[in-house]
Amino acid sequence: MSRPLAGPQTLLRVLNGRAILESLANEGAQTRTDLMHATGLSRTAVTQVLRMLETAGAVAPAGIDRGSRGPAATRVGLHPELGFAAAIHVDHRAAHVVLVDATGAVRAEKHAPFPPRADRGAHIAELVDACRADARGPLHLAVVGVPGIVTTDGSIRDEQGPDGGAFRSALAHRLGCPVRIENDVNLAALAEFTSGNGGDLASFSLLLLDGGLGAGTVIDGAVHRGASGVAGEVTYLPQSPLPIGAPVINDQVVADLALAGGLDPTAPLDVHLEAAAQGDEASLHMVAEIGRRLAIVAGTIGLVLDPEAFILSGQAAHPLLADAVRRVGEEYAPRLPLRFVESTFGPEGALVGAVGEAASALRETLFDRILAPPGATPR
Structure with a gap:
């Protein structure tokens, strides 16, 4: 008898795992019954996937649901120590840093004007470090909104001329994680599209x-x-x-x-x-x-x-x-x-957009890593 192909099984595991992770990220902690209704998976499939995710350190118990009929059921949520992404808005006067988790929840926030003749990257890194002191965990990536023209490779062109990607590279080095640069007005537009008047x-x-x-x-x-x-x-x-x-x-x-x-x-x-x-x-x-x-x-x-x-x-x-x-x-x-x-958001639009993009990118990064087959390199 020939062996069953591993590919479809692996694909099913990834699809089911992503469905549950997305549901936990969007809706918060849930019981197995909640996840069955949210994903359309059977109780057996939900149980198997949760066991796999718990072994991978992706989910953890998150209290007891006592509000529904019948026996109390354990809720499960994304593991609180999965880490964060930094959403950063930079203008000509100040930097605003927010740490978000995979659910999009704000875990720490700092805002401060640039000191005279300060290095922008160093100032931002200090704010990120201050946030990480309030919310401990790994920093996986940063999304930064800036004024000026942002090219596809993350270079910035403003009134001081093109920087050739120097700001992005220097900030990535200081933060120790990938950095994505976006135009601040585009981020404000994304905020309106995802959760505002657009x-x-x-x-x-x-x-x-x-x-x-x-x-x-x-x-x-x-x-x-x-x-x-x-x-x-x-x-x-x-x-x-x-x-x-x-x-x-x-x-x-x-x-x-x-x-x-x-x-x-x-x-x-x-x-x-x-x-x-x-x-x-x-x-x-x-x-x-x-x-x-x-x-x-x-x-x-x-x-x-x-x-x-x-x-x-x-x-x-x-x-x-x-x-x-x-x-x-x-x-x-x-x-x-x-x-x-x-x-909808006024002057906070660019930061709101950066928060949404950072949370979305964090989910993709974490979920790809969690669901990668053994020995595979996540994207």
């Missing part, structure tokens, strides 16, 4: 105003990054009567508009928005001009991509500025319908 949209563009202006576009469930990472760099879109190559809106433009209106050119946009909310006429005119520029950027994107909606994020979501954008959008509506909605 969830019900087949396509949208997120316009994030925070010092500068960037766009993150989701089409059919995927972020459009472009061939070289340039997609969404809308700050320099041509816009009459601005000269070619002039920024549409950034901190310097805010200062110039303030000076032209007799306002304090050293004040940040938030101050001018607050003054406008108090009825200051010059500030209201300034907000109207910024709203006009944002609406024209949206119209330009709309003529090319025609997304279902534009999500206003960061300072663009301020009620006065959002109203100014909508007023201009209504003027164009007969020729080019533009729909605007506010962001």
Whole structure:
């Protein structure tokens, strides 16, 4: 009699194991009966897979379920010492670090401004170390959101020029784990798609105003990054009567508009928005001009991509500025319908997106490692 093939058995073990691990990651600790209903597996299959996962150190008992009828049943959950991923948001002023586990739960969090002339990588590594002191366990990977153009190989190109991947390599060396670099606006768009106002949209563009202006576009469930990472760099879109190559809106433009209106050119946009909310006429005119520029950027994107909606994020979501954008959008509506909605997460969008991506990548890394056949090298 010929021996049965091992391949299908191994594949079934991997598929069943992944189904249970995904269910525990998404829903938390469960009983065997819960897992049967969640995965469609038989009680025997669930028991066999849990025994295999427990031997691998992937799951552990997680208390007793006393809320259901019948005898109390033991819950099982992902092992609390499987480790973490770091979700990191870096802007021009500060770094925000969050450690997440495979369920997506936040286990530690630190935020601090960059000291003068500080090395960004060293500062981030210090924050990660401080988080790991609060949540002990191995660090498997990091997802970092940064302003600027991010290429497919993790290189960053910003106002200081291309870095050739130096930041990613240096941070990976300091953290001792793989590091993935993402554009911060794209991460904010992912956050809206997965758990925000973009969830019900087949396509949208997120316009994030925070010092500068960037766009993150989701089409059919995927972020459009472009061939070289340039997609969404809308700050320099041509816009009459601005000269070619002039920024549409950034901190310097805010200062110039303030000076032209007799306002304090050293004040940040938030101050001018607050003054406008108090009825200051010059500030209201300034907000109207910024709203006009944002609406024209949206119209330009709309003529090319025609997304279902534009999500206003960061300072663009301020009620006065959002109203100014909508007023201009209504003027164009007969020729080019533009729909605007506010962001769910505001200034935290990039970090929320990094948390979601870090948790997802951590699950893939851990589950591949746990379910790899003996002697195989996980991806």
